[in-house]
Amino acid sequence: MIEARGLTKRYGRVLAVDALSFDVRPGIVTGFLGPNGSGKSTTIRIMLGLDAPDRGVVRIGGRRYRELSWPLREVGALQEARTFHPGRTARAHLAALAASNNIPATRVDEVLRLTGLRSAAGRRAGKFSLGMAQRLGIAAALLGDPGVLLLLDEPVNGLDPEGIRWIRELMKSLAAEGRIVFVSSHLISEMALTADRLIVIGAGRLLADTSVAELSARSSSLEDAFLELTSGSAEFRDAGGTRRPAGGPPAAQRPGGYPSYPATGRTS
Ligand SMILES: Nc1ncnc2c1ncn2[C@@H]1O[C@H](COP(=O)(O)OP(=O)(O)OP(=O)(O)O)[C@@H](O)[C@H]1O
Numbered sequence: 001m002i003e004a005r006g007l008t009k010r011y012g013r014v015l016a017v018d019a020l021s022f023d024v025r026p027g028i029v030t031g032f033l034g035p036n037g038s039g040k041s042t043t044i045r046i047m048l049g050l051d052a053p054d055r056g057v058v059r060i061g062g063r064r065y066r067e068l069s070w071p072l073r074e075v076g077a078l079q080e081a082r083t084f085h086p087g088r089t090a091r092a093h094l095a096a097l098a099a100s101n102n103i104p105a106t107r108v109d110e111v112l113r114l115t116g117l118r119s120a121a122g123r124r125a126g127k128f129s130l131g132m133a134q135r136l137g138i139a140a141a142l143l144g145d146p147g148v149l150l151l152l153d154e155p156v157n158g159l160d161p162e163g164i165r166w167i168r169e170l171m172k173s174l175a176a177e178g179r180i181v182f183v184s185s186h187l188i189s190e191m192a193l194t195a196d197r198l199i200v201i202g203a204g205r206l207l208a209d210t211s212v213a214e215l216s217a218r219s220s221s222l223e224d225a226f227l228e229l230t231s232g233s234a235e236f237r238d239a240g241g242t243r244r245p246a247g248g249p250p251a252a253q254r255p256g257g258y259p260s261y262p263a264t265g266r267t268s
């Protein structure tokens with residue numbers, strides 16, 4: 001289990017994460033949902049020990065990330081695509097990661113197969129399309145066969161419907177194997193198809209720890225329920241960190257604030 005307790009992070013004038021507490025359990029896909037700028041990436045960076053919170057703590061199986069002896073073998077993370085040397089081939093990139101984390105080299109071909117990259121393994125990763133780069137990022141996250149969890153920050157961004165469905169099915173199957181799968185998104189429509197549990201934040205604060213069905217039942221549609229839940233927190237924060245309404249429509253309803261989602265094949 002992941003336990004986040006009282007996480008608070010301020011960047012200058014912006015209170016990015018505000019006394020946030022939640023649990024993430026194994027065996028299900030947990031969606032981490034919130035409008036743009038609500039603090040999802042900051043929270044994930046804190047969970048991965050890449051950013052220090054001003055207050056609060058995250059424990060993964062009872063330990064902090066920095067206390068894990070072989071993090072890559074316990075926690076698989078995908079933060080953004082293209083975190084690789086562009087001149088390296090996909091296989092060389094994964095082989096280097098495996099070597100530095102004491103992971104058997106045979107695992108490289110396994111994750112290349114799992115992510116559908118076998119035929120592209122010898123190509124320079126810098127020339128990969130967005131979807132291929134995303135698959136390579138997921139291959140790296142899976143390299144250590146992390147039993148504990150996968151932290152994925154917006155993994156379907158920019159992917160085509162086939163790629164989105166592939167990631168969705170992969171997340172479900174990894175959760176079904178008993179792993180912790182924690183995936184962030186600003187797209188309620190995608191989370192409705194993927195997540196069993198939803199942790200919804202707005203302006204860095206916890207708004208709901210709920211299921212898709214429970215959230216859906218709050219309004220006429222799941223999207224309405226999400227917009228109603230998050231509208232009150234889509235405000236700017238002044239220099240003192242207190243919140244004042246921005247006056248205009250909530251960020252979630254502005255163009256760019258909540259992009260419409262391309263229709264994809266539903267699985268049900
Ligand atoms: N390194 C940083 N320096 C200054 N401000 C930051 C930094 N990282 C995040 N912020 C601010 O913290 C707030 C939360 O940002 P964060 O990236 O965590 O949101 P998010 O929910 O991931 O958004 P998105 O859906 O757009 O990815 C924003 O106001 C952002 O501008």
Ligand SMILES: [Mg+2]
Pocket residue numbers: 040041042153154
């Ligand atoms: Mg983000």
